[in-house]
Structure formats: C-alpha cells, structure tokens
Amino acid sequence: MQTDSSFTFVLFGGTGDLSMRKILPALYEAHRAGGMLADSGKIVAVARHVADRADYLEWVNEHVKPHVSKNGVDETAWASFLDRIEFVKIDLGKAEDFALLRDALSGRPGIRVFYLATGPSLFVPICRALASVGLNENSRIVLEKPLGYDLKSSNAINDAVGEIFAEEQIYRIDHYLGKEPVQNLLALRFGNVLFEPLWRREWVESIQITIAEELGVEARGDFYDNTGALRDMVQNHLLQLLSIVAMEPPHSMDSDSVRDEKLRVLRALKPIDPRDIGKVAVRGQYHSGVIRGSAVPAYATEPGVKPDSTTETFVAVKVEIENWRWAGVPFFLRTGKRLADRVAEIVVNFRAVPHSALGASALRGGANRLVIRLQPNETIRLYCLAKQPGEGMNLASVHLDLAFDRFFREGQMEAYQRLLLDVINGRLALFVRRDEQEAAWRWVEPILDEWAASHKPPKPYAAGTWGPAAASAMLAQHDTCWLEEEN
Structure with a gap:
C-alpha cells in the first residue's frame, strides 16, 4: 500500500475528539510504518480554539499520544510526524477566513484531501466556502456520519455538496x-x-x-x-x-x-x-x-x-x-x-x-x-x-x-489508517x-x-x-x- 503521491491533508475540526482519537493516530501509524505516505505529504489542521502552530502541536502532544501505538510511541517517528503538521486558524462560520486556507495551500503539489471531522450542520457551509476560494478542484472531500437526520435531510446535504464536488470526489466514510x-x-x-x-x-x-x-x-x-x-x-x-x-x-x-x-x-x-x-x-x-x-x-x-x-x-x-x-x-x-x-x-x-x-x-x-x-x-x-x-x-x-x-x-x-490511505490514493x-x-x-x-x-x-x-x-x-x-x- 505504498504511495509516492504527494498530498495535502486538510483536517477540519482539528482539535476535536475524532481527530485526536482516530484520524491523527491513524496518520501517525502510516507515517511510522514508512513508505505509506509520500515524504512531501503535509497535514494542515484547521481550528479556532488554539492560537498558532506551536499551541496546536502542544495540543496534539497532549491529546493524540495516548491513542497511538499499543507498544508505545517511537519518539523519532513522532518528531518527524509533527514536522508534517501545519496549522491554520479559521472560524468556520466566517467564509472570508477561507482565503487564509487558500493562501496556505497555494502552490502545493499533489491532491488535496479535505476531511470534515465536524458536525453535519457544517458540511455544506464548509464546502461552499471552499468553492468560493477555488479549492474544490483537484481535491477530495471526506464526510463523516451522520449524513442527515432522515432521507430528506440527507438528500439536501448530498445535493448541496454534489453541486460543488463530483461524486467521485466525495468519500462518505464508514470505518467498519x-x-x-x-x-x-x-x-x-x-x-x-x-x-x-x-x-x-x-x-x-x-x-x-x-x-x-x-x-x-x-x-x-x-x-x-x-x-x-x-x-x-x-x-x-x-x-x-x-x-x-x-x-x-x-x-x-x-x-x-x-x-x-x-x-x-x-x-x-x-x-x-x-x-x-x-x-x-x-x-x-x-x-x-x-x-x-x-x-x-x-x-x-x-x-x-x-x-x-x-x-x-x-x-x-x-x-x-x-x-x-x-x-x-x-x-x-x-x-x-x-x-x-x-x-x-x-x-x-x-x-x-x-x-x-x-x-x-x-x-x-x-x-x-x-x-x-x-x-x-x-x-x-x-x-x-x-x-x-x-x-x-x-x-x-x-x-x-x-x-x-x-x-x-x-x-x-487499523480501519481509519486503511481508509485514509484509500482517500489519499483515490480508492x-x-x-x-x-x-x-x-x-x-x-x-x-x-x-x-x-x-x-x-x-x-x-x-x-x-x-x-x-x-x-x-x-x-x-x-x-x-x-x-x-x-x-x-x-
């Protein structure tokens, strides 16, 4: 499952429970294994509860480490994993803040993956804000469950996201x-x-x-x-x-x-x-x-x-x-x-x-x-x-x-590790x-x-x-x- 594909993995909800317990630990395990993630691949966390990259890395050290590697953390691999992580402070309720994300991603090679580890009420606003700054091209979007409350609300989300991303760009994740x-x-x-x-x-x-x-x-x-x-x-x-x-x-x-x-x-x-x-x-x-x-x-x-x-x-x-x-x-x-x-x-x-x-x-x-x-x-x-x-x-x-x-x-x-690699590699x-x-x-x-x-x-x-x-x-x-x- 090795890849040479360059990527930028953008994690919305970067300080949330799902990011701490599942997503970042899965990316660390892929990084630690060697060869699964391209050396040039970067992780860009998006949140508004921390001030800057230094504060975010401190948050990651505190909240992610307990959830990785049953046999303990390889400190050398952990340090090089943290080197992959960047941070952009954004208020998801402000569409104009997404220009900051566009600037941070400008000129990066490879595919962009947007992982929405947020509540479903934010799926559509985030997608529309990404499109408003031209970030819906050459990209993939990952949607966590629940996708709606019933068929009608699910269709409403899918319709709105489908106006911005093609079906082959949309990854509705079910970790089982x-x-x-x-x-x-x-x-x-x-x-x-x-x-x-x-x-x-x-x-x-x-x-x-x-x-x-x-x-x-x-x-x-x-x-x-x-x-x-x-x-x-x-x-x-x-x-x-x-x-x-x-x-x-x-x-x-x-x-x-x-x-x-x-x-x-x-x-x-x-x-x-x-x-x-x-x-x-x-x-x-x-x-x-x-x-x-x-x-x-x-x-x-x-x-x-x-x-x-x-x-x-x-x-x-x-x-x-x-x-x-x-x-x-x-x-x-x-x-x-x-x-x-x-x-x-x-x-x-x-x-x-x-x-x-x-x-x-x-x-x-x-x-x-x-x-x-x-x-x-x-x-x-x-x-x-x-x-x-x-x-x-x-x-x-x-x-x-x-x-x-x-x-x-x-x-x-682990399930999330496999699925995140599949997103990065387009499977x-x-x-x-x-x-x-x-x-x-x-x-x-x-x-x-x-x-x-x-x-x-x-x-x-x-x-x-x-x-x-x-x-x-x-x-x-x-x-x-x-x-x-x-x-």
Missing part, C-alpha cells in the same frame, strides 16, 4: 468497512471455492450482526438524544455490514463493481409493513445498572439528555432480503449502549445436518457456524463438531482460527456511494416514522445486560438465540 476481518470476509468468500456453494439459503439458517458497546453516551448526550441508535448505527454501519455479507460476487474489486453489488442488496431489503414493526423491531433504553463492578446511571440522567427522553439506545431488528440467494433467511441486526460487553461480530449459522447417525448433538442448530469478530479482537473462527477423546461417539464443538499473526508478520492495519471501493445511502435511509424511515407516531416509550433494560428481553423473544420465534445466550 475498513476493518481487517471485513476485508478478510471478502477474501474468504470470493477467493475460495469452499464457501460459495454454502453461502445461500439452502445451507444458511440465519445470520446475526451485532455492534455492542459498554459505554453510554459519554459527552455526546445532546447529539445522541436527537439521533438514537437506529440513525446512529443501523442506517449506516449495520446495513453496510449486511450488504458486504450478502452481496453477490463483484465483477472486480474496483470501486463501482463492489458498490453496485452492495446497492443490489440494499434495494432487495424487504420493506417493513408499519403494522409489523412491533414484531420485527425492538427498541430499548438503558436504565441504571452495573458494568464490570461499577454502577452506571440511567440514560435519562446523562448530561445533555432530556429527563423524559424516548430516544432508543438499543435496537434489534429482523431483516429479510428478497432475492434468490437469501429468500427466507432472517438477518438479525443488533446494537446498543451500556450492554454487557464491547463486541462487534458477524455470526453465520449454518443449518444442522438433516439426519445424523452420531446422535442428537449433531443435529444442533449452531454446531456449524462462522464467527467474524470485528472488535475487540479481530478474528475469524469456523466452528464445527468433532469427536471427544475417549470411549463412545461423543461430539463437542471445536473451532478453526484464522490467526493473522501466525501467517503474516506485519501487524493488522473509493470502501466508501459509501450516494445511492447506497439513499437506499438505506429509505428502508429505515418506516421504522422511524412508526416509532415517532406511536408515542410508545422504548423498552427498559438494565445497564450491563444484553438489552430488552423482547430482543431474545424475537429470535425465539425463529427457534434460535443470540450467540452469547447459547454459550
């Missing part, structure tokens, strides 16, 4: 698509003949996709209370992961071939009848509880949250895909805050054998299973049955590991195209509308549990359960 196991899922499916005959309704009983968090809303109460789990996680991360799991083999791995196949999945999602939403969608809100021995407060008492809030912090939904490969196979999506563990995983449950001479254990649903763990430990495991040592034919579940560190000396690349395959985003919003909106119209509060669940019991009951109707319940 950059995770190593997601890439390996593509390799597993499309690089090996073994799984393709099994990857269909005849052999797959159900699929679960979970993104669970132990954390609450932290300092994001104001934002989260106006967003909720369905908008924050399901509309983007979970539906994107579903489309990767369920897509047909693309013609090639170029950006449009991959995204065309993902779009076909999103357009094949079975529309949910509003009368059935109570049966196929569960929403919950965490109350006080205990996580890892520490008491945590209820969502309604978090800073920035309305005391009578009906915003959901948990969603479980059953999804069906209306095509020949997946007809009749339920996909169960789940996400929530203040759950029992921090985990993101894809679970493919294969059907039990139709008849077994080895006893009832060979007929258990879930004995044959593929688990793709995205976090905290990125692994792929294939579960199957094997005979236990000793007398008799007693079967037990065992697993085969795809252990990356045993086969590859180089460490796994769009792992970024969300506008028509994908519209299809996802179109499918989600009936659930949002029904929940808003019903005025029913979310189902309560104690912090430190796996969410409302109704989420388990929904799977029980299909004679299955969530992975942690079986274990």
Whole structure:
C-alpha cells in the first residue's frame, strides 16, 4: 500500500475528539510504518480554539499520544510526524477566513484531501466556502456520519455538496468497512471455492450482526438524544455490514463493481409493513445498572439528555432480503449502549445436518457456524463438531482460527489508517456511494416514522445486560438465540 503521491491533508475540526482519537493516530501509524505516505505529504489542521502552530502541536502532544501505538510511541517517528503538521486558524462560520486556507495551500503539489471531522450542520457551509476560494478542484472531500437526520435531510446535504464536488470526489466514510476481518470476509468468500456453494439459503439458517458497546453516551448526550441508535448505527454501519455479507460476487474489486453489488442488496431489503414493526423491531433504553463492578446511571440522567427522553439506545431488528440467494433467511441486526460487553461480530449459522447417525448433538442448530469478530479482537473462527477423546461417539464443538499473526508478520492495519490511505490514493471501493445511502435511509424511515407516531416509550433494560428481553423473544420465534445466550 505504498504511495509516492504527494498530498495535502486538510483536517477540519482539528482539535476535536475524532481527530485526536482516530484520524491523527491513524496518520501517525502510516507515517511510522514508512513508505505509506509520500515524504512531501503535509497535514494542515484547521481550528479556532488554539492560537498558532506551536499551541496546536502542544495540543496534539497532549491529546493524540495516548491513542497511538499499543507498544508505545517511537519518539523519532513522532518528531518527524509533527514536522508534517501545519496549522491554520479559521472560524468556520466566517467564509472570508477561507482565503487564509487558500493562501496556505497555494502552490502545493499533489491532491488535496479535505476531511470534515465536524458536525453535519457544517458540511455544506464548509464546502461552499471552499468553492468560493477555488479549492474544490483537484481535491477530495471526506464526510463523516451522520449524513442527515432522515432521507430528506440527507438528500439536501448530498445535493448541496454534489453541486460543488463530483461524486467521485466525495468519500462518505464508514470505518467498519475498513476493518481487517471485513476485508478478510471478502477474501474468504470470493477467493475460495469452499464457501460459495454454502453461502445461500439452502445451507444458511440465519445470520446475526451485532455492534455492542459498554459505554453510554459519554459527552455526546445532546447529539445522541436527537439521533438514537437506529440513525446512529443501523442506517449506516449495520446495513453496510449486511450488504458486504450478502452481496453477490463483484465483477472486480474496483470501486463501482463492489458498490453496485452492495446497492443490489440494499434495494432487495424487504420493506417493513408499519403494522409489523412491533414484531420485527425492538427498541430499548438503558436504565441504571452495573458494568464490570461499577454502577452506571440511567440514560435519562446523562448530561445533555432530556429527563423524559424516548430516544432508543438499543435496537434489534429482523431483516429479510428478497432475492434468490437469501429468500427466507432472517438477518438479525443488533446494537446498543451500556450492554454487557464491547463486541462487534458477524455470526453465520449454518443449518444442522438433516439426519445424523452420531446422535442428537449433531443435529444442533449452531454446531456449524462462522464467527467474524470485528472488535475487540479481530478474528475469524469456523466452528464445527468433532469427536471427544475417549470411549463412545461423543461430539463437542471445536473451532478453526484464522490467526493473522501466525501467517503474516506485519501487524493488522487499523480501519481509519486503511481508509485514509484509500482517500489519499483515490480508492473509493470502501466508501459509501450516494445511492447506497439513499437506499438505506429509505428502508429505515418506516421504522422511524412508526416509532415517532406511536408515542410508545422504548423498552427498559438494565445497564450491563444484553438489552430488552423482547430482543431474545424475537429470535425465539425463529427457534434460535443470540450467540452469547447459547454459550
């Protein structure tokens, strides 16, 4: 993934939490690895909360260092990384300040990347201000989620940004698509003949996709209370992961071939009848509880949250895909805050054998299973049955590991690092195209509308549990359960 391409990476929201925790650490890791970033490449941070470059570098030293390199900071690499960083003080509310940015970027070789690590309300004003000073040419723009509040607002942002930047210049980022196991899922499916005959309704009983968090809303109460789990996680991360799991083999791995196949999945999602939403969608809100021995407060008492809030912090939904490969196979999506563990995983449950001479254990649903763990430990495991040592034919579940560190000396690349390198090098395959985003919003909106119209509060669940019991009951109707319940 080496590049000789010169670039200028302009980071709006340069003092923000996302920049400190993810973006600058990812750029540092690429710099430290050597050869991934052109020597001439520069990072220009844009903010108004610090006075000058010296103050900004002091801020970076304090807030970025704790988030880089699990094995510690290489001080030599860190010093040369800081040499890449420049700073321009801009008030994003003042379009005339962008002339300062234009002057700072004047005469620089290579592509310009504008990363908008800001609230979505600033996306359009920033893009218009960039265009007003001629900075929308020879450039790429990276948009963080959430992109809008619903289909209408999402379209409004996309329309406005699309008047300034061409679609091939727009990188809508979803960091889950950059995770190593997601890439390996593509390799597993499309690089090996073994799984393709099994990857269909005849052999797959159900699929679960979970993104669970132990954390609450932290300092994001104001934002989260106006967003909720369905908008924050399901509309983007979970539906994107579903489309990767369920897509047909693309013609090639170029950006449009991959995204065309993902779009076909999103357009094949079975529309949910509003009368059935109570049966196929569960929403919950965490109350006080205990996580890892520490008491945590209820969502309604978090800073920035309305005391009578009906915003959901948990969603479980059953999804069906209306095509020949997946007809009749339920996909169960789940996400929530203040759950029992921090985990993101894809679970493919294969059907039990139709008849077994080895006893009832060979007929258990879930004995044959593929688990793709995205976090905290990125692994792929294939579960199957094997005979236990000793007398008799007693079967037990065992697993085969795809252990990356045993086969590859180089460490796994973090999701943001991969995606930022893709932006710099002009690779769009792992970024969300506008028509994908519209299809996802179109499918989600009936659930949002029904929940808003019903005025029913979310189902309560104690912090430190796996969410409302109704989420388990929904799977029980299909004679299955969530992975942690079986274990």
